[in-house]
Amino acid sequence: MTLMNYPLYRPRAVPLLLFSALLLGDAAVTPAPLNRLVNGSFESGSLAGWEPGNPELASVVSPGAPGGGDWALQLQADWAPTLGFITQKIEGLQDGDIVELRADVKAMNQEGGGAISLLVGNSPWSARGKLAASSSETWTTLSVVDTLDLGPGDSVWVKLSSFHTEISPRVGRFDSASLSVLGPVPVAPVTWSGLKARYQ
Numbered sequence: 600m601t602l603m604n605y606p607l608y609r610p611r612a613v614p615l616l617l618f619s620a621l622l623l624g625d626a627a628v629t630p631a632p633l634n635r636l637v638n639g640s641f642e643s644g645s646l647a648g649w650e651p652g653n654p655e656l657a658s659v660v661s662p663g664a665p666g667g668g669d670w671a672l673q674l675q676a677d678w679a680p681t682l683g684f685i686t687q688k689i690e691g692l693q694d695g696d697i698v699e700l701r702a703d704v705k706a707m708n709q710e711g712g713g714a715i716s717l718l719v720g721n722s723p724w725s726a727r728g729k730l731a732a733s734s735s736e737t738w739t740t741l742s743v744v745d746t747l748d749l750g751p752g753d754s755v756w757v758k759l760s761s762f763h764t765e766i767s768p769r770v771g772r773f774d775s776a777s778l779s780v781l782g783p784v785p786v787a788p789v790t791w792s793g794l795k796a797r798y799q
């Protein structure tokens with residue numbers, strides 16, 4: 600039997616997976632996830648790709664998080680009271696996809712901080728979803744993992760937001776935001792010992 604007869608789930612992935620398995624020995628082959636966010640690290644120096652709720656409450660500033668390049672997002676609340684936020688609609692996701700939203704967040708003053716949300720709905724304002732938040736004054740990586748439950752007409756949105764103002768301005772900085780599809784993963788990990796066991 601030749602390797603070409605090996606019944607992999609995704610035939611087009613065979614050469615790369617086999618080559619990687621030979622290089623890595625018994626390590627599982629896990630390709631780096633693709634970031635579905637546009638301008639998630641704000642390295643365009645602008646809000647390109649994002650829709651601000653109130654443009655006066657969102658700005659692109661420097662410095663960003665360690666390893667996050669030159670630029671970051673800063674959001675603040677005003678006295679209305681309204682919070683600053685930006686949203687981005689994510690295309691190409693499917694019902695049942697397991698996705699992870701990550702971002703680095705830092706409070707810029709004692710009452711500051713920020714939240715990241717993964718939302719599903721007809722619009723960012725009517726959406727349901729999951730949220731993670733931090734009020735730490737050191738850079739903190741937030742993560743939200745969810746399995747998408749998409750109904751008719753639903754879209755997926757990412758939202759970055761400051762906290763509501765109360766008695767003092769609440770400012771948060773954001774950097775290195777990413778949205779990755781973690782699964783479902785139909786391809787079983789290919790290992791060298793697994794291949795040897797199959798042909799011995």
Ligand SMILES: [Ca+2]
Pocket residue numbers: 640641642663664667668669670671774775
């Ligand atoms: Ca950045």
